[in-house]
Amino acid sequence: MNNIKLITFDLDDTLWDIGPVIIKAELTTRKYIEEKVGAIDWGDMESFLNLRKDLVKEDPSLEWDIGKLRKEIFRIKLAPLASNQAELDKLTEDSYEYFLDKRHDIIFYDGAITALEELANLCDLGVLTNGNADIKKLGIDQYFKFSISSLDVKSNKPELGHFEQALRLSNLDPNEVLHIGDHQVADMIGATDAGFSALWFNNKQSNWEQDISKPNEILDWHNYQTIKEVL
Secondary structure, three states: OOOOEEEEEEOOOOEEEOHHHHHOOOOOHHHHHHHHHOOOOOHHHHHHHHHHHHHHOOOOOHOOOOOHHHHHHHHHHHHHHHHOOOHHHHHHHHHHHHHHHHHOOOOOOHHHHHHHHHHOOHHHEEEEEOOOOOOOOOOOOHOOOOEEHHHOOOOOOOOOOOHHHHHHHHHHHHHEEEEEEEHHHHHHHHHHOOOOOOEEEEOOOOOOOOOOOOOEEOOOOOOHHHHHHHH
């Protein structure tokens, strides 16, 4: 495998499709909340995005602390219906924990688990995610030496925090690491800027739209063995 001693993975949209999961988690959590407190005016998507934007503007840490951001949204929606602060706090925490549980109700892409099993026998694996998926809760922690989230490094990819932390934990040089992810900016540009090798998980067969040269790509996890050819 040439000089590569560590492969780091993005999670959402790299090992599973996160879009349908988040939509389902959002809808089922709203139903769960309304069964407890009654109808809530959730607003439309535009108002939801504007609320997120306003909250991040007020507290920039919410850009990378997505758990806290989610709680703040629940808190705002629940505040008119709570009788006191203690009830509001409990409703907020319960709602977030329910959402987080549903957020982990994912379906791995075909071949992803086999790829992890095989690649873990070839070199060390790690996780670099902007999300809050818990690899232990997902039952895949045995394949990875570490998992680094945005909350851990207080920044989001493509900033260098995740990549630099991976080097500290592994005690490796950048040219000894390959990063695999779906996002052209967060994963591919981030990894390239950090000096890592980069492999684009492009299962949607998207066009490359960045100024840097297109990295090698893999279209699905059934062809994971091709990873060895591009290292």
